[in-house]
Amino acid sequence: MNQNSTNTQLKISAQEVQVYYGNNHVIKNVSLDIRSNEVVALIGPSGCGKSTFLRLLNRMNDFIESFRMEGKILIDNEDIYDSTIKVEALRKKVGMVFQKPNPFPKSIYENVVYGLKIQGIKDKRRLDAVVEKTLQQVGIWEEVKDKLNQSALALSGGQQQRICIARTLAVEPSVVLMDEPTSALDPISTATIEELIYQLKKDYTIVIVTHNMQQAGRVSDRTAFFYMGELIEYNDTRELFTNPKIELTQKYITGRFG
Amino acid sequence: MTSSAITYNRLKDKFFYWYGLVCTLSGVFILAVFLYTILVEGADRLNMQFFTSLPSRRPSNAGILVPLLGTLWIMVLTTFIAVPIGVAAAIYLEEYGKKNWFASFIEVNTANLAGVPSILYGLLALEIFVRIMGLGRSLLSGALTLSLLILPIVIVSTREALKSVPKTIREASYALGATKWKTIWNAVLPSAAGGILTGVILAISRAIGETAPLVVIGAMLYITTVPTHPLDDFSVLPIQIYNWLSRPQKGFIENATAAIIVLLAITFLLNGIAIYLRNKWQSKVKW
Numbered sequence: 001m002n003q004n005s006t007n008t009q010l011k012i013s014a015q016e017v018q019v020y021y022g023n024n025h026v027i028k029n030v031s032l033d034i035r036s037n038e039v040v041a042l043i044g045p046s047g048c049g050k051s052t053f054l055r056l057l058n059r060m061n062d063f064i065e066s067f068r069m070e071g072k073i074l075i076d077n078e079d080i081y082d083s084t085i086k087v088e089a090l091r092k093k094v095g096m097v098f099q100k101p102n103p104f105p106k107s108i109y110e111n112v113v114y115g116l117k118i119q120g121i122k123d124k125r126r127l128d129a130v131v132e133k134t135l136q137q138v139g140i141w142e143e144v145k146d147k148l149n150q151s152a153l154a155l156s157g158g159q160q161q162r163i164c165i166a167r168t169l170a171v172e173p174s175v176v177l178m179d180e181p182t183s184a185l186d187p188i189s190t191a192t193i194e195e196l197i198y199q200l201k202k203d204y205t206i207v208i209v210t211h212n213m214q215q216a217g218r219v220s221d222r223t224a225f226f227y228m229g230e231l232i233e234y235n236d237t238r239e240l241f242t243n244p245k246i247e248l249t250q251k252y253i254t255g256r257f258g
Numbered sequence: 259m260t261s262s263a264i265t266y267n268r269l270k271d272k273f274f275y276w277y278g279l280v281c282t283l284s285g286v287f288i289l290a291v292f293l294y295t296i297l298v299e300g301a302d303r304l305n306m307q308f309f310t311s312l313p314s315r316r317p318s319n320a321g322i323l324v325p326l327l328g329t330l331w332i333m334v335l336t337t338f339i340a341v342p343i344g345v346a347a348a349i350y351l352e353e354y355g356k357k358n359w360f361a362s363f364i365e366v367n368t369a370n371l372a373g374v375p376s377i378l379y380g381l382l383a384l385e386i387f388v389r390i391m392g393l394g395r396s397l398l399s400g401a402l403t404l405s406l407l408i409l410p411i412v413i414v415s416t417r418e419a420l421k422s423v424p425k426t427i428r429e430a431s432y433a434l435g436a437t438k439w440k441t442i443w444n445a446v447l448p449s450a451a452g453g454i455l456t457g458v459i460l461a462i463s464r465a466i467g468e469t470a471p472l473v474v475i476g477a478m479l480y481i482t483t484v485p486t487h488p489l490d491d492f493s494v495l496p497i498q499i500y501n502w503l504s505r506p507q508k509g510f511i512e513n514a515t516a517a518i519i520v521l522l523a524i525t526f527l528l529n530g531i532a533i534y535l536r537n538k539w540q541s542k543v544k545w
Binding site for chain 1: 432
């Protein structure tokens with residue numbers, strides 16, 4: 001693997017991870033390291049395990065009854081599946097943005113402060129500051145600052161998705177997981193979200209699942225190609241797209257299956 | 259297909275159009291006739307005196323103050339008893355309970371309970387609330403009885419409302435570090451509030467029209483004091499109507515029709531609020 005800088009820190013380390021849903025073996029022996037402030041794209045055809053892998057990182061698969069996992073996932077050198085880990089604290093640290101914008105049926109303001117309020121933070125000045133800061137971060141402050149009390153559901157899809165990202169950033173995560181965050185959006189909204197991902201890289205480690213290979217090429221530093229539950233190839237994005245080492249990757253990125 | 263077959267099928271089409279229309283309108287028509295009759299008969303009786311008078315032997319002096327207040331008391335008490343219990347039970351069944359044979363057993367039985375004749379609830383309540391718990395023939399006994407009666411309705415409609423909250427809303431909450439209870443309280447319940455409220459209001463409007471179970475627990479027919487305390491004796495509008503209708507004097511029949519108008523007005527008002535809330539929520543919450 002091409003290490004182009006030496007001072008980068010290891011943020012996430014998946015070690016020989018296996019995932020089963022009942023008898024269904026959906027992640028097969030995947031090991032993958034992600035560095036701090038890196039954007040990693042997970043690509044592959046539907047059902048290849050990329051979303052399942054993403055959801056391992058904030059333990060969202062725990063809700064599936066037949067879910068079973070082996071191996072280790074370390075984030076900041078902590079085993080996140082250790083029994084002493086508080087899963088709520090993990091999810092605060094590892095935020096997630098979903099495929100379809102999913103704002104709560106509440107005001108824009110209430111959406112952004114949701115994560116803080118459930119932690120019991122009530123200080124209005126602090127909440128106001130967080131709302132302004134995060135909405136600035138996602139580049140929507142000017143558009144919505146006069147209608148913070150209006151329902152977030154009245155916004156367009158692209159705006160809703162940015163509210164959802166602001167809501168995620170408000171709880172100060174260090175990792176942001178994105179599960180096809182632009183697949184439900186129009187091209188212009190998609191471009192603004194991609195621009196945003198680029199900006200966020202400075203402060204966050206980002207793992208993004210995408211169906212769109214151009215998007216992976218545009219936003220990510222490294223790309224992991226999954227196929228049938230296996231990690232086929234993981235490399236610098238440019239390298240993976242221009243010079244794939246494995247034929248299967250070559251076939252997928254040139255659109256010969258998928 | 260031959261052209262005569264097409265003509266025949268088109269005829270069938272026409273026939274079912276008209277048949278369906280007649281069936282649809284028949285219900286509305288009967289209701290309209292009923293409303294017209296009671297309005298003609300009872301409207302004159304609807305004056306201040308009617309609303310503010312105690313029962314009397316003379317029809318023109320009698321009023322619905324006691325049963326009207328009884329109905330309002332029952333409405334409020336029943337809401338406060340049935341809603342917290344019903345909503346909590348629904349949350350447990352929907353969000354916490356494991357999906358196993360026991361859950362489906364409870365589910366089937368809740369649905370069955372909603373169909374049990376109301377007089378049986380009255381008999382149960384007579385034994386438990388009036389006799390064993392010693393609450394007597396009070397407002398509280400009545401409200402507890404009706405709470406029992408509407409609990410299955412509240413539970414079923416709340417569960418439906420909870421089910422209709424998309425998974426993505428729960429995921430959003432969990433992903434922000436919320437516990438299960440925080441997620442239910444802060445994300446799921448607000449999203450389901452419209453549906454829950456609609457179900458509750460419809461259940462309450464059913465409760466205030468009930469007569470049989472209250473007759474069984476012994477709601478009074480003739481009370482001359484206004485109820486001021488949950489342990490007071492009481493009467494309610496349907497019982498008053500039932501009572502007046504069984505009197506021979508023409509004046510009491512007129513009183514009964516007027517009381518029917520009042521009871522219907524309350525029911526329609528509640529149903530109207532329920533419809534309004536449902537529409538408001540539907541337009542607000544587009545998933």
